[in-house]
Amino acid sequence: IPMRTAKVASTDPRVKKEVDKWLKDLGSAGWARFPEGVEIDIKESNSRDSFNVFNEKRKACNEELANLFDGNSETAKDTGSRAKTGEIINGTQKLITMDDETFVMFFINDDVLPWLRGLGYPFDENDTCIWNDNEKLTPKERLEIFKGVKDLGYKIKKE
Numbered sequence: 153i154p155m156r157t158a159k160v161a162s163t164d165p166r167v168k169k170e171v172d173k174w175l176k177d178l179g180s181a182g183w184a185r186f187p188e189g190v191e192i193d194i195k196e197s198n199s200r201d202s203f204n205v206f207n208e209k210r211k212a213c214n215e216e217l218a219n220l221f222d223g224n225s226e227t228a229k230d231t232g233s234r235a236k237t238g239e240i241i242n243g244t245q246k247l248i249t250m251d252d253e254t255f256v257m258f259f260i261n262d263d264v265l266p267w268l269r270g271l272g273y274p275f276d277e278n279d280t281c282i283w284n285d286n287e288k289l290t291p292k293e294r295l296e297i298f299k300g301v302k303d304l305g306y307k308i309k310k311e
Contacts, residue, residue, distance in 0.1 A: 156194050156195075158191065159190070159191040161190070162189065171190055253283050260281040261281050265280070265281065
C-alpha cells in the first residue's frame with residue numbers, strides 16, 4: 153500500500169480533519185481533487201521489503217518450531233556444514249530421548265505402579281520400572297524374563 157502524505161497550508165483543525173477524510177476516502181482511486189495549498193505526496197512502497205519482512209518472520213517461526221520439536225534450530229537453517237549439523241542434531245536427540253525415558257520411568261514408578269497395585273495387580277511395593285535396552289542381556293536371560301511374565305498369567309505372543 154503506498155504511503156500518502158498531505159501538507160496543508162491552513163492551521164485550522166477543521167480543514168486538517170477534512171483533508172484527513174479525503175486521504176482516507178481516496179482508496180485506490182487514480183485521481184483526487186484537493187483545494188489550493190494542499191500538497192499530496194504518494195510514496196510507493198517497495199513490495200520486496202514487505203516480502204523480506206514476511207520471509208524473516210517465517211524463518212524465525214521455523215527456527216522456534218525446530219527448537220520445540222528437535223531441541224535445536226539447526227534443522228531449520230541451511231548452513232552448508234551437514235556433517236557438523238548432523239552431529240549436533242544426533243547428540244541433542246539422544247539427550248532429549250534420555251530425558252523422555254527418565255520422565256516416563258518416574259511416571260510409571262510414581263503413578264502407574266501404585267495405581268495398578270490399587271486395582272489388585274500383583275506388584276510388590278518394592279517393584280520399580282527401569283529401562284533396559286537389552287544390550288547386556290543374553291538371549292537366555294531375556295527368555296527368563298518372558299517366562300516370569302508368562303507365569304504371572306499374562307499372554308505373550310510368540311514372535
